[in-house]
Amino acid sequence: MTSHWLRNTVALVASGLLVAVSAAPTAHALPVRKSHAALVVDSIDKFIIPHNEAFKAATARLAGAMAAVCSAGGDAPSRAAATAAFADTARAWGSLDFIRFGPVTRAHRLERVLFWPDPRATAQRQLGALIAARKQDVIAPGALASQSVAVQGLTALEILLYDDKAPLGTGTDETAVYRCAFARAIADNLATIAREIADEWTGADGFRLKMVAAGSDNPLYKDASETARDVVKGLATGLELCRDRFLMPELTALAADPPKRARLPFDRAELMGAYLSASLIGLHDLFDATGLVAFVPADKPWMAEFLPRAWKSLIADSATLDGLRTSQRGSEAHLHALRKMRFDIGGIRSIVVRELATNAEIDMGFNELDGD
Amino acid sequence: MTGALALLALPRAFGCSEASAAAGASPAHVYVSAARFPKNAYGVVIFAEDGRVLREIPIRERGHDVAVDPVFRRGVVFARRPGAFALAFDIDGAREPSLFAPPPNRHFYGHGIFARDGRLIYATEHDAETGEGVIGVYDATGNWRRTGEFPSYGVGPHEAIVLADGKTLAVANGGFSNDLATGRESIGIGVMEPNIAFIDLATGSLKARHGLSGDLNMLSLRHLVETPRGDVWFGGQWQGAMEEAPSLIGCVGLDKSVRLLDAADAPGVALRGYIGAVALSADGRYLAATAPRADRVIYADTETGKIVREIAIDDSSGIVPAGRAEFAMSTGKGVVRIGHDGGEPDLRTFSSTEFDNHLRRV
Numbered sequence: 001m002t003s004h005w006l007r008n009t010v011a012l013v014a015s016g017l018l019v020a021v022s023a024a025p026t027a028h029a030l031p032v033r034k035s036h037a038a039l040v041v042d043s044i045d046k047f048i049i050p051h052n053e054a055f056k057a058a059t060a061r062l063a064g065a066m067a068a069v070c071s072a073g074g075d076a077p078s079r080a081a082a083t084a085a086f087a088d089t090a091r092a093w094g095s096l097d098f099i100r101f102g103p104v105t106r107a108h109r110l111e112r113v114l115f116w117p118d119p120r121a122t123a124q125r126q127l128g129a130l131i132a133a134r135k136q137d138v139i140a141p142g143a144l145a146s147q148s149v150a151v152q153g154l155t156a157l158e159i160l161l162y163d164d165k166a167p168l169g170t171g172t173d174e175t176a177v178y179r180c181a182f183a184r185a186i187a188d189n190l191a192t193i194a195r196e197i198a199d200e201w202t203g204a205d206g207f208r209l210k211m212v213a214a215g216s217d218n219p220l221y222k223d224a225s226e227t228a229r230d231v232v233k234g235l236a237t238g239l240e241l242c243r244d245r246f247l248m249p250e251l252t253a254l255a256a257d258p259p260k261r262a263r264l265p266f267d268r269a270e271l272m273g274a275y276l277s278a279s280l281i282g283l284h285d286l287f288d289a290t291g292l293v294a295f296v297p298a299d300k301p302w303m304a305e306f307l308p309r310a311w312k313s314l315i316a317d318s319a320t321l322d323g324l325r326t327s328q329r330g331s332e333a334h335l336h337a338l339r340k341m342r343f344d345i346g347g348i349r350s351i352v353v354r355e356l357a358t359n360a361e362i363d364m365g366f367n368e369l370d371g372d
Numbered sequence: 373m374t375g376a377l378a379l380l381a382l383p384r385a386f387g388c389s390e391a392s393a394a395a396g397a398s399p400a401h402v403y404v405s406a407a408r409f410p411k412n413a414y415g416v417v418i419f420a421e422d423g424r425v426l427r428e429i430p431i432r433e434r435g436h437d438v439a440v441d442p443v444f445r446r447g448v449v450f451a452r453r454p455g456a457f458a459l460a461f462d463i464d465g466a467r468e469p470s471l472f473a474p475p476p477n478r479h480f481y482g483h484g485i486f487a488r489d490g491r492l493i494y495a496t497e498h499d500a501e502t503g504e505g506v507i508g509v510y511d512a513t514g515n516w517r518r519t520g521e522f523p524s525y526g527v528g529p530h531e532a533i534v535l536a537d538g539k540t541l542a543v544a545n546g547g548f549s550n551d552l553a554t555g556r557e558s559i560g561i562g563v564m565e566p567n568i569a570f571i572d573l574a575t576g577s578l579k580a581r582h583g584l585s586g587d588l589n590m591l592s593l594r595h596l597v598e599t600p601r602g603d604v605w606f607g608g609q610w611q612g613a614m615e616e617a618p619s620l621i622g623c624v625g626l627d628k629s630v631r632l633l634d635a636a637d638a639p640g641v642a643l644r645g646y647i648g649a650v651a652l653s654a655d656g657r658y659l660a661a662t663a664p665r666a667d668r669v670i671y672a673d674t675e676t677g678k679i680v681r682e683i684a685i686d687d688s689s690g691i692v693p694a695g696r697a698e699f700a701m702s703t704g705k706g707v708v709r710i711g712h713d714g715g716e717p718d719l720r721t722f723s724s725t726e727f728d729n730h731l732r733r734v
Contacts, residue, residue, distance in 0.1 A: 101614065105612060105613040105614065106612075106613040106616070108561075108562045108612075110561075110562075111561055111562030112562070115562065117551060117554045117557055117559045118559075119500075119503065119551050119553075119554075119559060120502075120503055122563075148562075148563070149562035149563065150562070150563070219615070219639075219641050219642075220614060220615055220641065240555075240556060240557075241557060243555070244554050244555035244556055244557045245554065245557060248553065248554065248555050249553040249554055252552070252553045253553070262553065263553075350412075363686070363687075365664055365667075365686060365687030365703075365704045365705070366408060366687060366689075366704030366705075366726040366727075366728070367648055367664040367687050367688070367689040367703075367704040367728070367729060368664040368665045368667075368687050368704065370556070371646070371648050371664055371689065371729055372436055372452055372453060372482055372530070372594075372648075372729055
């Protein structure tokens with residue numbers, strides 16, 4: 001279902017630019033090998049720009065939904081619409097948060113959209129202090145952008161929106177009204193950030209052109225192999241993020257004696273699995289857009305069969321995680337799903353970095369890729 | 373906990389826990405580095421300047437830096453951040469390696485440094501409760517027991533060095549942290565406040581601390597070296613937008629605030645925002661900094677603050693002085709380039725070996 005949602009959204013926003021999901025390739029019929037330049041152009045036009053547009057559209061709907069909650073006195077339908085819009089926004093962000101170059105790196109946008117990891121609940125603490133102070137200038141249009149990154153995005157909005165003890169928009173006292181206004185300000189802030197990111201990718205001075213026009217006069221990219229390296233690095237980073245954000249904390253917590261409850265992103269909204277699924281689907285879409293599967297080495301044809309199987313298995317397993325966590329946390333089935341996903345992620349990452357990228361002459365150096 | 377950190381055998385030609393030494397005369401210079409081998413096996417490689425591998429020591433996960441004992445011929449490799457083990461070993465293989473670990477609510481950040489007398493080792497660590505950095509102190513006289521700790525006076529301490537006075541520790545607090553549960557994902561990038569802290573080793577108290585101005589707060593200060601004049605030079609890693617990367621190299625002192633090289637002379641964007649390691653030439657004049665994302669090493673004249681040389685080398689990583697004004701540099705491609713004053717460098721290639729961030733000379 002999540003898969004359909006994302007694909008439909010992306011396809012809709014891209015105005016016909018479909019994110020191709022090829023049939024499982026076989027060793028005998030691999031796609032045509034793309035040049036570095038084509039790999040980059042396709043990754044931008046078929047993945048990065050459509051997904052950023054989808055995120056922009058989702059945040060615009062979220063801003064509208066939050067405004068409705070506050071003006072409708074927090075009635076059940078408006079709150080349901082707001083939580084649905086929040087979930088759509090989280091999924092849209094999850095599908096591209098591993099693209100960590102270009103406009104998203106400017107002005108702390110990455111951290112402002114999602115403040116995570118947050119091991120010491122900084123967002124909750126700072127949010128509580130700001131709401132207690134009830135300063136109107138903090139929630140004035142555009143003012144939130146200059147506040148702490150911890151209170152500007154999805155992490156803080158989740159705290160406000162998923163609070164059963166104080167349903168957003170229902171109270172009439174000063175604090176309740178301020179809370180709702182703060183939530184609106186966050187949603188508006190997210191919409192602004194999303195618009196900035198999407199807009200800065202396109203246009204005459206857009207980051208797309210900086211990547212496509214690599215050359216000696218381009219201070220950022222001297223040749224197409226450098227841009228291809230950033231794209232493939234995004235794939236590798238995304239796979240690591242999925243593992244380090246969702247799988248490892250859960251496995252570590254369950255291995256403790258006695259087992260602990262892992263602190264996961266979107267735990268309060270119960271969107272952990274949805275976010276992870278969106279990330280994996282996004283990574284799969286990006287992988288397809290790169291066309292890297294064409295670079296399966298001739299002497300390792302099994303990889304062409306392993307890769308689609310592993311992607312499919314990963315995405316299917318991620319869809320089961322929320323249910324397993326709720327009803328069978330720590331069970332053998334839960335642990336099996338986590339370990340299997342860890343295995344598949346490791347396998348895909350290793351093949352992408354060490355085999356496909358190498359075969360495509362995209363140099364992913366040991367220290368360059370993940371040094372310290 | 374230490375007992376759980378069992379050594380894994382590498383799929384290479386090892387004896388028991390170590391590979392045997394290669395035959396030949398005693399080398400003039402011995403180098404040591406953490407490395408990755410095929411099938412995601414990790415270890416420490418000890419090799420001679422002529423390229424002979426003297427010893428390989430397996431470790432269970434990826435290492436980072438190796439602290440070399442200035443008195444006894446020992447080294448300690450630290451797991452990279454967030455790391456839960458360190459392995460002490462004898463350079464000549466005279467004793468079995470010893471594994472030690474930080475307490476459960478601490479983890480290593482990949483670096484440590486011996487005291488001048490070799491009796492203690494200081495490790496950069498993370499306090500999981502507070503998120504602050506600490507310096508763990510371990511007994512290096514035999515049992516590697518943790519004897520105490522003091523603050524690093526910042527978040528995410530990375531490299532620390534004992535200054536020439538033997539009494540002061542300079543710490544590069546990178547500004548962001550990691551947690552064992554969430555692995556490599558950086559914590560607090562949006563609220564970074566990196567600094568270089570100077571700490572009194574006798575008391576653990578802060579002597580001085582120098583941070584960066586607000587517009588430079590995303591420059592994570594990570595690697596350090598001291599000049600004979602007492603200045604501390606550093607290499608940083610930019611966490612912001614690449615086109616906004618400032619100069620990545622600069623210096624600081626106990627009573628001197630941070631100064632960066634002129635960005636026009638050493639543009640951060642050309643180095644892809646990332647310095648992997650720094651070293652000072654034996655004559656004390658030239659700073660070398662590796663830039664693996666830009667596939668090069670740059671030399672800066674510490675007297676003029678100018679970049680005086682660039683060497684193109686794929687996936688550069690570790691660097692140490694060689695000769696008077698030259699350097700030996702390792703790469704993730706398994707190559708070590710040993711420079712000679714006024715002569716052509718020697719290139720040594722190590723098969724199936726990817727050298728990790730840091731290279732040290734014994």
